[in-house]
Amino acid sequence: METPAFLPADRLQALLELLTDDGYRCVGPRIRDGAVLYQTLDDADQLPRGVQVQQSPGRYRLEQTDSPRRFAWANGPQALKPLTFAPHEELWVGELQADGSLIFHDAVRQAEPVAVIGVRACDLAALSLQEQHFLQAAPDPYFRERRRQLLLIAVHCTHPSDTCFCAHTGDGPEARTGFDLSLYETDTGYFVTAGSPAGERLLARLPLEPGDAGRFDTACDEVHAAAARQTRDLPTGNLQADLFARLDHPRWQEVAERCLSCGNCTQVCPTCFCHSEQEVPDISGTRSSHQRQWDSCFSPGHSYIHGITLRQDTASRYRQWLTHKFGSWHSQYGRSGCVGCGRCIAWCPVGIDPTEELHAICTEVKAT
Amino acid sequence: MNTVNPYLPMEAEVVERIQETPTIVTLRLRLTCADARHRFYCAPGQFNMLYLHGVGEVPISIKSGPQHFLDQTLLLDHTIRAVGRVTRALVRLQPGDRLGVRGPYGRGWPLDKAHGKDVHIITGGLGCAPAVSVVHELMRQRSQYGHISVVQGVKHCDDLIWREQYEHWAKQPDTQVLLAADQPDARWRWHTGMVTGLLDQLTLAPHRSLAMLCGPEPMMRASAERLIELGLSPDNIWLSMERNMQCAVGHCGHCQFGADFVCKDGPVFNYPAVRELLGTRGF
Amino acid sequence: MKAPDLRPSIAVHKFSSCDGCQLAFLNLGEDLLALTQRVRIRHFLEAGLDDPDAEVDIAFVEGSLSTPDEIARIRRVRASARYLVSIGACATAGGLQALRNLDDTHDAWRDAIYASPEFIATLAHARPIADEVRVDFELWGCPINSRQLLAAVSALLAGVPPIDQRDKVCLECKRTQQVCVMVTEGKPCLGPVTRTGCGALCPAFGRDCYGCYGPADNPNTASLARRFAGLGLLPDAIARRFLMINSAAPAFHEAGLIARSQGESQGESDE
Amino acid sequence: MSDTRRIRIDVPALTRVEGEGSLKLRIEEGRIEQLQLSIFEPPRYFEKFLEGRSWREVPDIVARICGICPVAYQMSAVQALEQAFGVTPSPWVQRMRRLFYCGEWLQSHALHIHLLALPDYLGFDSAIAMAQDYPEAVQRGLRLQALGNDLIRLFGGRSVHPVGARVGGFHHAPAADRVAALIPRLEAARQDAFELTQWCAGLPMPEDSETFISVALRHPDDYALCSGRLMSSSGLSLSADEWDQHFREFHAPHSTALWALLDEQPYLVGPLARLNLNSDHLPPPVADSLARTGIRFPSSNMFHSMLARALEIELALHDALALCREYHLPERSHEPVTPKAGVGYGMTEAPRGLLWHRYETDDDGCIRSARIVPPTSQNQARIEQNLAASLKRFGLEHDDDALRLHCEKVIRNYDPCISCATHFLTLDVTR
Numbered sequence A: 001m002e003t004p005a006f007l008p009a010d011r012l013q014a015l016l017e018l019l020t021d022d023g024y025r026c027v028g029p030r031i032r033d034g035a036v037l038y039q040t041l042d043d044a045d046q047l048p049r050g051v052q053v054q055q056s057p058g059r060y061r062l063e064q065t066d067s068p069r070r071f072a073w074a075n076g077p078q079a080l081k082p083l084t085f086a087p088h089e090e091l092w093v094g095e096l097q098a099d100g101s102l103i104f105h106d107a108v109r110q111a112e113p114v115a116v117i118g119v120r121a122c123d124l125a126a127l128s129l130q131e132q133h134f135l136q137a138a139p140d141p142y143f144r145e146r147r148r149q150l151l152l153i154a155v156h157c158t159h160p161s162d163t164c165f166c167a168h169t170g171d172g173p174e175a176r177t178g179f180d181l182s183l184y185e186t187d188t189g190y191f192v193t194a195g196s197p198a199g200e201r202l203l204a205r206l207p208l209e210p211g212d213a214g215r216f217d218t219a220c221d222e223v224h225a226a227a228a229r230q231t232r233d234l235p236t237g238n239l240q241a242d243l244f245a246r247l248d249h250p251r252w253q254e255v256a257e258r259c260l261s262c263g264n265c266t267q268v269c270p271t272c273f274c275h276s277e278q279e280v281p282d283i284s285g286t287r288s289s290h291q292r293q294w295d296s297c298f299s300p301g302h303s304y305i306h307g308i309t310l311r312q313d314t315a316s317r318y319r320q321w322l323t324h325k326f327g328s329w330h331s332q333y334g335r336s337g338c339v340g341c342g343r344c345i346a347w348c349p350v351g352i353d354p355t356e357e358l359h360a361i362c363t364e365v366k367a368t
Numbered sequence B: 001m002n003t004v005n006p007y008l009p010m011e012a013e014v015v016e017r018i019q020e021t022p023t024i025v026t027l028r029l030r031l032t033c034a035d036a037r038h039r040f041y042c043a044p045g046q047f048n049m050l051y052l053h054g055v056g057e058v059p060i061s062i063k064s065g066p067q068h069f070l071d072q073t074l075l076l077d078h079t080i081r082a083v084g085r086v087t088r089a090l091v092r093l094q095p096g097d098r099l100g101v102r103g104p105y106g107r108g109w110p111l112d113k114a115h116g117k118d119v120h121i122i123t124g125g126l127g128c129a130p131a132v133s134v135v136h137e138l139m140r141q142r143s144q145y146g147h148i149s150v151v152q153g154v155k156h157c158d159d160l161i162w163r164e165q166y167e168h169w170a171k172q173p174d175t176q177v178l179l180a181a182d183q184p185d186a187r188w189r190w191h192t193g194m195v196t197g198l199l200d201q202l203t204l205a206p207h208r209s210l211a212m213l214c215g216p217e218p219m220m221r222a223s224a225e226r227l228i229e230l231g232l233s234p235d236n237i238w239l240s241m242e243r244n245m246q247c248a249v250g251h252c253g254h255c256q257f258g259a260d261f262v263c264k265d266g267p268v269f270n271y272p273a274v275r276e277l278l279g280t281r282g283f
Numbered sequence C: 001m002k003a004p005d006l007r008p009s010i011a012v013h014k015f016s017s018c019d020g021c022q023l024a025f026l027n028l029g030e031d032l033l034a035l036t037q038r039v040r041i042r043h044f045l046e047a048g049l050d051d052p053d054a055e056v057d058i059a060f061v062e063g064s065l066s067t068p069d070e071i072a073r074i075r076r077v078r079a080s081a082r083y084l085v086s087i088g089a090c091a092t093a094g095g096l097q098a099l100r101n102l103d104d105t106h107d108a109w110r111d112a113i114y115a116s117p118e119f120i121a122t123l124a125h126a127r128p129i130a131d132e133v134r135v136d137f138e139l140w141g142c143p144i145n146s147r148q149l150l151a152a153v154s155a156l157l158a159g160v161p162p163i164d165q166r167d168k169v170c171l172e173c174k175r176t177q178q179v180c181v182m183v184t185e186g187k188p189c190l191g192p193v194t195r196t197g198c199g200a201l202c203p204a205f206g207r208d209c210y211g212c213y214g215p216a217d218n219p220n221t222a223s224l225a226r227r228f229a230g231l232g233l234l235p236d237a238i239a240r241r242f243l244m245i246n247s248a249a250p251a252f253h254e255a256g257l258i259a260r261s262q263g264e265s266q267g268e269s270d271e
Numbered sequence D: 001m002s003d004t005r006r007i008r009i010d011v012p013a014l015t016r017v018e019g020e021g022s023l024k025l026r027i028e029e030g031r032i033e034q035l036q037l038s039i040f041e042p043p044r045y046f047e048k049f050l051e052g053r054s055w056r057e058v059p060d061i062v063a064r065i066c067g068i069c070p071v072a073y074q075m076s077a078v079q080a081l082e083q084a085f086g087v088t089p090s091p092w093v094q095r096m097r098r099l100f101y102c103g104e105w106l107q108s109h110a111l112h113i114h115l116l117a118l119p120d121y122l123g124f125d126s127a128i129a130m131a132q133d134y135p136e137a138v139q140r141g142l143r144l145q146a147l148g149n150d151l152i153r154l155f156g157g158r159s160v161h162p163v164g165a166r167v168g169g170f171h172h173a174p175a176a177d178r179v180a181a182l183i184p185r186l187e188a189a190r191q192d193a194f195e196l197t198q199w200c201a202g203l204p205m206p207e208d209s210e211t212f213i214s215v216a217l218r219h220p221d222d223y224a225l226c227s228g229r230l231m232s233s234s235g236l237s238l239s240a241d242e243w244d245q246h247f248r249e250f251h252a253p254h255s256t257a258l259w260a261l262l263d264e265q266p267y268l269v270g271p272l273a274r275l276n277l278n279s280d281h282l283p284p285p286v287a288d289s290l291a292r293t294g295i296r297f298p299s300s301n302m303f304h305s306m307l308a309r310a311l312e313i314e315l316a317l318h319d320a321l322a323l324c325r326e327y328h329l330p331e332r333s334h335e336p337v338t339p340k341a342g343v344g345y346g347m348t349e350a351p352r353g354l355l356w357h358r359y360e361t362d363d364d365g366c367i368r369s370a371r372i373v374p375p376t377s378q379n380q381a382r383i384e385q386n387l388a389a390s391l392k393r394f395g396l397e398h399d400d401d402a403l404r405l406h407c408e409k410v411i412r413n414y415d416p417c418i419s420c421a422t423h424f425l426t427l428d429v430t431r
């Protein structure tokens, strides 16, 4: 690759200003409540300088270092998901007229332009999976509008956590597609590449300096080293076939002893798309809002058909999660539903690690 | 608008209400917007989402066959059993009341594959609702198909709806109608017991037959397996599934059955596609 | 002659409680006036309406049953209501005062507080409404909020039963994009076994859920109790987590007693 | 009307009070033979639940004593535990507690005036009926109440049993933009509140003067809410730990309730008592509003309680506005707490009056014993005293309905919160 141009660290603010001038609300990683969260960003100084993240099953802790870097953290609980697939939203409104007729109003509105800085490769991969899900046959207008207004600035990851395994799924730590701009972070600034025409145009307006090839190589090496440091992986082979061949494996019951069926794993997963719909009528009885909200295969309503919840017990709910995410996703979207972000491992309150469960279920030698 | 927002219902009016049994009601609906009526076309086996203001939406099969769509009046028949929140309220609607309709959704019965074949329609309980439309269609194009059998089982003989309809079909050439009730009364002149008990009575030529099944899953599974024993190829068995549905367009994830979304990959499935998981607890 | 009042009628009854759940009506703001357009409130002492035996379509019942008089009264309420909704933790699970059920401490407590305990006709146990009469629907929470109440009232006015919300607080916690306090700070959060409905308030305020909405569907209290132990909580502290606002709800009751008995057996082995 | 008439008035269920109580009045030969306010709220034994509980749980437990003034219970409790542990809350925390508390005064007073008390003066039996003829007045009340609730939500997430308070401060500091968003609403509400005061002052009130002792907190710098010393109009000045030297609670033989007496005298707590002792601390705009009414405090007319509430609404809005305007995110929202064995006292001004707590803790900060004296049981003796005197002045010759309404009006002046009182009150005392 030709050596990309360089944006000195103290000029990051210029990028924010360009984006603001173009009408974007900037969103970037900020520290709140002990985690890295995507929040509105007014100033580059609000970025978490030197903050790193320690993650392990059921545990997430920030760590302050004296590194000058602002993207030295591994991901927080949120991916891009809430920005395109809102956790809770109105889909339409039904209004009962005085003559008994019904009028339905669309709730699709023009989305605000949002530029996200510091996007991770795993989350870009997850976004593209969600695009497949929501934008195919019957495009979801809410998702589509927000996606259309999204500008994505990736930062290649150099500080994966203990829970990360994007190198194994092939989705990171280097972002390869799906971004408008991408940054390779060094202690003194960023090597900037464009990934879309919008990114090209933006890049042309940045106060860049020529990049130094040697230092760029070092930056790339750091990303590769980050990949090498990851230790978790998924069982090899055809997980879909292997999982569906082991629906009666005793391990499902064992994990169910620990699993709280709280759904946290699915809520933090950047690819999970399940949602439920509900009706919220106003007290006058004339106006009723039809809404949707994130749901989970761990909830009782997910598998309810009149009179029975098909998945009553935790074992069957946990099995649904794993057989779908790592199994039937292949048939549905041509690949696994997992991008290796590790969130489900860190944010499970009891620290269940699906990679470990998958190994236990799929790689054991089957007794004959 | 519908093409823009796939979740937005269209307004419809109840034009007729038929009380089939104490808990089963057929609502005949007319979309109030002429344009929507012109655009609406559906195949037997597809379903609509019916919306009751302030209460919610549920998937209900479209019972009317395509002949209803040829004229401008387009009437959509839905036969609904009152079981829960939404359905109990839906069956209370009266002519003139308004509701929301979106659809049609899903893949219907494989009429193209049935062409020139004997067709056996085996249903249990209200499983007959999604199947009636296909019988209508077969009858409308009677010459295109071989032998037709209609097999329906109910729990109690009073649950049998559309008795005259069955009697009418029974009189058609090369058509067999078999009915079964678990709990018959003195006047019941059909089979007593489960539907599966009737399958041996089918005029079955396995190599040129296609079966369409709809009803409770254990009944469909038992019937399919019996048909296979009787020589029918699994490929020629089709069945209609039900799962929780929130969006009906493959987004909400609730209707997944293994790798399939019942709303868009079904509700009608080829038996081999679901054979493995059908009856597996938790799917 | 006046036109007959066709509005459905409701009553709000109070049993042993703090009045907090009835406030879900009085805190409706403008919606309170809208509600009175649609329903006729026949009995609601706090709002000035006094007709306890009026036949009503819906009776809302706050509070637990803790005196012989209350037992008699709830039967009358049941007899005069077509549909009975119990509101709040006291009514659905006995509430905080059900703590006195735990060790049959009631008599001792009464005697400690009152100079003439023999005059005090209270029952040894504070019990949920459904222990005594048929309840058609329960709204959980301590306190319930106006959103839940409106949803239930709207459903009933539409002629359908309200939706029973049994998901876990965690789902709502994530939907509102809170950061998990258990994972980031090791706080013993009851969210994973508690019913949603509150809007995941505690995590939003940086603290651990204390279970005021009662047990959720399929609560794995055993696993959570082990997790709490892993976070450093002693058995007695784990027991107190479960035995608080909803101590008499079976799932929490059982989990609390198990933790307690572990504390006792540990205590013994320490000696 | 003849003097020999025998009147028996049973108001089996008092309406428009929080919680449930009843009144028995027997008049024979023109004399009050029996006058009994009884409260049939069953006891809930809060002091006993608290034993063995951790200090962390106390704010959540005491909130449940009363759904209408949970903030008051939480504030008295945390104050007491902080004293026991030797924790001094930061100035930020102290200011924010006042803000939090202002929310409760606002919602509770607005609720009381509009939904509970006003119907008496305008001749309705409920606010719902009143709303037909006085829609603006009722909506104004609901707006003020909603604003109070939102202030509580800022710190507690919900207005009933808020979850934000803890020993040492708050679990969480609200975001600055959420505080800022309340400022325009608070500003707008001041006009509402001013009009409310003037309106209340204009309502026809009985001239009903009698002497009584007022008890309230008093602070040298401001209108005391959660700090200061306990003062009485009889000249007392006490700290919380001196309570037992002058106050006594007893199980009165002729009554169904525990009463509290100050040096063996009935006394008044609540808005009128506070204003009687603290009117010099009203901030200028509120003092101006009071001056325009032409009514002077201290007042010996119990019916001025409603006006006192309206003025306290103005005060709460005034203070809340100032506190919101100067709001900033603190470095930390609570002081670190190291529990230890000790004894601590707390007293704050609940909307209905002084609320006194005492806790004894063990080394781990678990509660060894708890005592809570809520305002309603303090007012209990005073209510009966007031009823007897006021009925005589009103004239016992009035017909039953008029007597009943008069009694209810008198009782409602105290905004008695029977739920709070109940852990002291007996049920079904028979003799």
Ligand SMILES: Cc1cc2nc3c(=O)[nH]c(=O)nc-3n(C[C@H](O)[C@H](O)[C@H](O)COP(=O)(O)OP(=O)(O)OC[C@H]3O[C@@H](n4cnc5c(N)ncnc54)[C@H](O)[C@@H]3O)c2cc1C
Binding pocket: A304, A305, A306, A307, B047, B056, B057, B058, B059, B060, B061, B062, B078, B079, B080, B081, B082, B083, B084, B085, B086, B087, B088, B126, B129, B130, B241, B242, B243, B244, B245, B246, B267
């Ligand atoms: C493709 C398809 C076609 C159907 N055709 C018919 C028909 O022609 N006639 C008929 O009477 N019924 C039909 N059903 C079943 C019907 O949808 C359910 O009976 C109905 O959803 C129950 O709703 P409820 O609110 O009354 O029940 P509740 O038990 O109160 O259910 C609550 C909610 O759960 C969901 N739910 C519950 N049961 C089902 C179910 N079986 N399928 C999907 N979602 C469910 C719905 O969202 C429902 O509103 C069909 C279902 C599907 C999937």
Ligand code: SF4
Binding pocket: A265, A268, A269, A270, A271, A325, A337, A338, A339, A340, A341, A342, A343, A344, A345
């Ligand atoms: S399954 Fe787990 S690791 Fe994979 S994408 Fe989802 S949250 Fe990340």
Ligand code: SF4
Binding pocket: A258, A259, A260, A261, A262, A263, A264, A265, A266, A298, A347, A348, A349, A350, A351, A352
């Ligand atoms: S795996 Fe963990 S996060 Fe997922 S549902 Fe189970 S306990 Fe919750």
Ligand code: SF4
Binding pocket: A262, A264, A349, C169, C170, C171, C173, C174, C178, C179, C180, C181, C182, C183, C189, C190, C191, C192, C200, C203, C208, C209
């Ligand atoms: S904070 Fe509590 S409610 Fe929220 S996700 Fe964590 S465990 Fe669940």
